[in-house]
Amino acid sequence: MAASSIAEAVASHLAPFLGAFNAKIWIRTVAEKKLGKSVETLSRLDVVALSQGLQSALSTFMGRVAAEELVQKIQREVR
Amino acid sequence: MRLRWLALYPLAFAVIFFGVARSLGTEDAVASFVVGQRLLVRVLALAGCVLAASAFDRGDHLRRAWSWMAWSTALLLLRDPLRLALEPIQDSTSAAAWLLDGLALIGNLALVIGVWQLARSWRMAAMTQPGNSKKALALTLGVAVLALIVAAPAAATAFRDLLGGDSRASTTLASALADIVALCLIGPLLLTAIELRGGLFSWPWGLITACRVSWLFYDAAAALGLTLMPGVPLYELFRGLALNLLFAAGVAQAMVVRAVRRAAA
Numbered sequence: 001m002a003a004s005s006i007a008e009a010v011a012s013h014l015a016p017f018l019g020a021f022n023a024k025i026w027i028r029t030v031a032e033k034k035l036g037k038s039v040e041t042l043s044r045l046d047v048v049a050l051s052q053g054l055q056s057a058l059s060t061f062m063g064r065v066a067a068e069e070l071v072q073k074i075q076r077e078v079r
Numbered sequence: 080m081r082l083r084w085l086a087l088y089p090l091a092f093a094v095i096f097f098g099v100a101r102s103l104g105t106e107d108a109v110a111s112f113v114v115g116q117r118l119l120v121r122v123l124a125l126a127g128c129v130l131a132a133s134a135f136d137r138g139d140h141l142r143r144a145w146s147w148m149a150w151s152t153a154l155l156l157l158r159d160p161l162r163l164a165l166e167p168i169q170d171s172t173s174a175a176a177w178l179l180d181g182l183a184l185i186g187n188l189a190l191v192i193g194v195w196q197l198a199r200s201w202r203m204a205a206m207t208q209p210g211n212s213k214k215a216l217a218l219t220l221g222v223a224v225l226a227l228i229v230a231a232p233a234a235a236t237a238f239r240d241l242l243g244g245d246s247r248a249s250t251t252l253a254s255a256l257a258d259i260v261a262l263c264l265i266g267p268l269l270l271t272a273i274e275l276r277g278g279l280f281s282w283p284w285g286l287i288t289a290c291r292v293s294w295l296f297y298d299a300a301a302a303l304g305l306t307l308m309p310g311v312p313l314y315e316l317f318r319g320l321a322l323n324l325l326f327a328a329g330v331a332q333a334m335v336v337r338a339v340r341r342a343a344a
Contacts, residue, residue, distance in 0.1 A: 013342075015277070015278065016278060016279060016338075016342070017278045017279050017280055017335070017338075017339055018275060018278040018280060019274075019275055019276050019277030019278035019280075019281065020277055020278075021276075021277060022274060022275060022276075022277070022278065023278075056204075056205075057204040057205065059139070059140075060140055060141070060200055060203045060204040061141070061200065061204065061275075061280055062280070062335075062336055062339045063134065063136055063139040063141065063142070063336055064136055064138065064139055065136050065340070066336055066339040066340050066343065069339070069340055069343035069344070070339055070342070070343045072343070073342070073343045
């Protein structure tokens, strides 16, 4: 999967809940601050770290359990 | 779709409230109706807060926030019928009067904690600054100034009464100050709702912001002494609207969290 598609695929799971714009911003923020990568250089190998990096922020708004479940779904489906 | 209907419900209730109050023949009937609907909307608001809190697990930030909102609503709900029951024996120095003032004070303090917890959620998520920083600051300060203009007169009156020797005014003053603080937090709530636009989570945040704005209108209507019709102060309409919006926000919160879990299954 192309790098930009990784970000888009992850964003598609978040957008229904956070909004499309926010989903992209959150992914960019985690990629840059926690992975030290730009969105354009993300690979399949980054999906787990990316989704785990999003989990804390997601937990704030949807609770720990729902955030965990959503992160696990992202890891299952984005490859 | 259901969230849209949920958001419309408080407005529909306000229209129905006005229509029913107008159709009642006597001032006594109107007064009883107003008291009854006041209790009803507080019960609904409490149910919404409990539903929202129960959508989260122990330790979740928003479970704490919604729990504080529930406690606030419950204490103020308890106060309403107690005030009616104790009215015959209440005078300005009685234990009953202190009890009622104490419930209002603790209820308002719980509200401040709940609203503050909600308002700090975006910062806790620590993803981005909500909105453009300068615009966000301008909005927050603007709303805070508006809240002060609207709610400060009640605090000033209570302060004057306290200085004049009315010891009960201390609880009135504390409640008024708590009210001001809770209103000043409208800015961060609004910014969070705006940031979440386009997503399901914008609904509970938009509704809780609208709830707080309704309380701002409540304070304004009370300060100006406006009436909706003979025997019905305008602030009763805004109180009903605010509490129904709180109910709707709580239900929306629970619905959205469940939507996440269904989608993730």
